[in-house]
Amino acid sequence: METLTKMANGEKETSTLTDLTNQTYKYGFSTDIESETVPLGLNEDTVRLISAKKQEPEFMLEWRLKAFKYWQTMTEPSWQNVSYPKMDYQNMAYYSAPKSKDDAPKSLDEVDPELLATYEKLGIPLHERAILAGVAVDAVFDSVSVATTYKEKLSELGIIFCSFSEAVREHPDLIKKYLGSVVPITDNFFATLNSAVFSDGSFVYIPKGVRCPMELSTYFRINAINTGQFERTLIIADESSYVSYLEGCTAPMRDENQLHAAVVELVALDHAQIKYSTVQNWYPGDKEGKGGIYNFVTKRGKCTGFRSKISWTQVETGSAITWKYPSCILQGDESVGEFYSVAVTNNRQQADTGTKMIHIGKNTKSTIISKGISAGHGQNSYRGLVKVLKNAEKARNYSQCDSMLMGDQCGAHTFPYLDIGNTSARIEHEATTTKIGEDQLFYLKQRGLNEEEAIKMIVNGFCETVFKELPMEFAVEAKKLLEVSLEGSVG
Amino acid sequence: MLKVDNLHASIEGKEILKGLSFEVKAGEVHAIMGPNGSGKSTLSQVLAGREVYEVTQGSVTYQGKNLLEMSVEERAWAGIFLSFQYPVAIPGIRNSNFLRTAYNAIRKNRNLEELDAMDFLALLKEKAKLVEMDPKLLDRALNDGFSGGEKKRNEILQMALLEPTLAVLDETDSGLDIDALRVIAQGVNAMRNKERAMIVITHYQRLLDYIVPDFVHVLSKGKIIKSGGKDLALELETKGYGWLTNVSEGSIPLPIN
Numbered sequence: 001m002e003t004l005t006k007m008a009n010g011e012k013e014t015s016t017l018t019d020l021t022n023q024t025y026k027y028g029f030s031t032d033i034e035s036e037t038v039p040l041g042l043n044e045d046t047v048r049l050i051s052a053k054k055q056e057p058e059f060m061l062e063w064r065l066k067a068f069k070y071w072q073t074m075t076e077p078s079w080q081n082v083s084y085p086k087m088d089y090q091n092m093a094y095y096s097a098p099k100s101k102d103d104a105p106k107s108l109d110e111v112d113p114e115l116l117a118t119y120e121k122l123g124i125p126l127h128e129r130a131i132l133a134g135v136a137v138d139a140v141f142d143s144v145s146v147a148t149t150y151k152e153k154l155s156e157l158g159i160i161f162c163s164f165s166e167a168v169r170e171h172p173d174l175i176k177k178y179l180g181s182v183v184p185i186t187d188n189f190f191a192t193l194n195s196a197v198f199s200d201g202s203f204v205y206i207p208k209g210v211r212c213p214m215e216l217s218t219y220f221r222i223n224a225i226n227t228g229q230f231e232r233t234l235i236i237a238d239e240s241s242y243v244s245y246l247e248g249c250t251a252p253m254r255d256e257n258q259l260h261a262a263v264v265e266l267v268a269l270d271h272a273q274i275k276y277s278t279v280q281n282w283y284p285g286d287k288e289g290k291g292g293i294y295n296f297v298t299k300r301g302k303c304t305g306f307r308s309k310i311s312w313t314q315v316e317t318g319s320a321i322t323w324k325y326p327s328c329i330l331q332g333d334e335s336v337g338e339f340y341s342v343a344v345t346n347n348r349q350q351a352d353t354g355t356k357m358i359h360i361g362k363n364t365k366s367t368i369i370s371k372g373i374s375a376g377h378g379q380n381s382y383r384g385l386v387k388v389l390k391n392a393e394k395a396r397n398y399s400q401c402d403s404m405l406m407g408d409q410c411g412a413h414t415f416p417y418l419d420i421g422n423t424s425a426r427i428e429h430e431a432t433t434t435k436i437g438e439d440q441l442f443y444l445k446q447r448g449l450n451e452e453e454a455i456k457m458i459v460n461g462f463c464e465t466v467f468k469e470l471p472m473e474f475a476v477e478a479k480k481l482l483e484v485s486l487e488g489s490v491g
Numbered sequence: 492m493l494k495v496d497n498l499h500a501s502i503e504g505k506e507i508l509k510g511l512s513f514e515v516k517a518g519e520v521h522a523i524m525g526p527n528g529s530g531k532s533t534l535s536q537v538l539a540g541r542e543v544y545e546v547t548q549g550s551v552t553y554q555g556k557n558l559l560e561m562s563v564e565e566r567a568w569a570g571i572f573l574s575f576q577y578p579v580a581i582p583g584i585r586n587s588n589f590l591r592t593a594y595n596a597i598r599k600n601r602n603l604e605e606l607d608a609m610d611f612l613a614l615l616k617e618k619a620k621l622v623e624m625d626p627k628l629l630d631r632a633l634n635d636g637f638s639g640g641e642k643k644r645n646e647i648l649q650m651a652l653l654e655p656t657l658a659v660l661d662e663t664d665s666g667l668d669i670d671a672l673r674v675i676a677q678g679v680n681a682m683r684n685k686e687r688a689m690i691v692i693t694h695y696q697r698l699l700d701y702i703v704p705d706f707v708h709v710l711s712k713g714k715i716i717k718s719g720g721k722d723l724a725l726e727l728e729t730k731g732y733g734w735l736t737n738v739s740e741g742s743i744p745l746p747i748n
Binding site for chain 2: 460
């Protein structure tokens with residue numbers, strides 16, 4: 001399997017990223033739009049304006065307006081175990097045209113050295129560092145595009161992989177049929193907001209019987225860099241198809257938007273399988289927690305088909321606040337839902353993350369493996385719901401929630417909810433909390449490992465059951481990311 | 492090679508070692524015996540550098556250097572190996588992977604070339620035979636769910652791999668049946684040579700039937716109260732510790748094997 005998340009040689013990377021930059025213009029961010037400014041704040045006109053700028057068909061505008069109307073009746077949730085100052089939704093920009101290159105740093109010399117040091121540690125190639133740090137790139141671009149080559153290969157198989165905006169224009173029937181079918185516009189405060197003002201995102205359709213021959217990645221997807229704060233993703237796996245989708249990137253990206261409220265919807269039809277892997281490393285803020293991203297995401301998959309399967313794997317190390325519950329609705333009989341998660345909170349980071357497994361069909365099965373690591377003053381909560389409906393005969397769930405504490409200023413919390421409406425259900429739940437043991441460190445050091453190597457080994461061991469679910473290259477990056485995230489947190 | 496002089500050590504303010512002195516030369520095997528609570532394990536942990544113990548007085552010289560100034564890993568690089576009484580488990584880390592990491596960490600710090608996965612595997616297989624280790628244990632997570640005997644085999648396997656200059660074996664015989672004890676003792680004996688010294692810490696004489704020491708020291712209440720040759724261990728077996736210590740903890744007769 002090919003993946004472009006990790007590309008071995010610099011040349012390839014340049015061309016991919018080049019392509020990204022090129023394509024930005026192709027999809028509508030042309031000069032005249034760039035010059036326009038949209039006033040802060042949110043009202044019906046803002047929604048209309050966004051839709052107009054994206055040249056959307058009427059149905060899309062109506063959908064957005066419906067969501068906006070509903071959103072106005074909603075209040076921001078406060079049940080999650082995180083705290084942050086109240087946000088002023090009228091003081092945000094909802095349509096950000098690409099920043100003028102005049103504002104961007106002119107070269108890597110102008111970029112925060114700490115950010116550069118992190119790129120160095122993560123082994124991000126030089127060309128990429130510039131793009132990630134938001135340096136204005138004005139080079140003459142290579143015309144050969146890796147991404148285009150892959151796109152051609154995919155379209156031969158009938159696979160649609162494009163930006164969300166493009167899908168709205170080119171594949172309106174699929175959008176009409178599936179958008180909001182998993183996360184309805186009335187779902188929750190942040191998802192509804194997203195429905196009204198979403199900027200862009202990814203769209204994937206895998207036709208019947210097709211096994212997608214490569215990992216699809218946002219990293220090489222056209223437009224990846226400019227999706228903005230309200231990203232929208234929709235993946236549909238038709239009967240007996242398979243797709244593995246990678247989201248995110250280990251490098252911390254520069255971003256001025258504090259609130260990120262993305263929505264991801266997955267639909268798996270009969271015998272279809274979707275594997276969705278995320279590495280999230282948005283800016284977590286400084287050591288005092290200033291300036292980090294609020295990542296309030298709604299991710300949900302629906303196994304509508306018989307024996308369909310959806311697996312979520314996530315490695316969450318970034319953001320000041322993470323609020324995220326990738327879930328599965330197991331509607332089809334014998335469908336399977338999986339959730340594998342590593343969430344790290346260091347310094348002042350807060351995470352409230354977990355999953356919901358809704359068993360509707362007969363003989364449905366779900367697995368939840370959650371690993372929370374707290375260091376510094378980090379607060380890490382697992383929140384999970386296993387719900388078995390009345391007709392879900394012989395549903396099975398296995399949940400394992402492990403927490404690791406590094407130091408004595410951090411916290412780990414577990415909030416498991418069970419709602420079992422059928423007595424034939426078999427539910428198992430295990431939970432552990434461990435401190436990174438002085439005895440373990442001593443043992444490893446006695447065998448010649450230094451403190452850093454010893455911690456690395458213990459943490460990797462702790463996360464192993466999740467890492468092994470990630471595609472190989474991604475797993476390597478995730479391990480490295482974890483090391484960097486936890487650097488200096490013990491001792 | 493090792494000179495311990497008037498060593499005092501405490502944990503959480505409680506003094507455990509109260510002026511301990513002995514000397515170990517290259518090629519020698521010293522047995523440290525004593526009743527529970529006499530400070531045997533503390534001695535092994537202090538020699539390995541565990542930070543929870545505080546050395547309050549005395550000195551330890553190893554190969555002419557002040558051992559007490561060295562960190563845990565520096566001592567490991569310098570050839571000190573502790574076979575743990577209770578080896579800890581590290582879930583999720585494959586034993587063979589751990590062994591290679593440890594092996595290469597020590598090689599690297601001795602300026603020797605690190606071995607790649609293939610070469611290391613060959614070496615590991617050869618060493619595993621020495622302690623009759625089930626190869627399946629190499630693929631399992633480190634000490635995770637290992638039986639007492641499996642853990643001890645794994646300790647001696649590590650000793651064979653890391654080829655220490657000074658090996659401290661802390662209660663290596665505890666929890667072992669007689670067959671396992673014999674295998675492990677064979678492994679240890681195979682490693683005895685003129686350059687390598689060993690300190691064998693044990694409550695019971697039994698182990699010393701298999702690993703025959705050159706010297707025996709009896710530890711009580713944090714001090715060595717008697718030293719002698721291998722016969723001292725035999726004498727202890729018949730007379731019990733009470734003979735030397737006159738304290739209640741020492742008056743428990745030694746079990747007969």
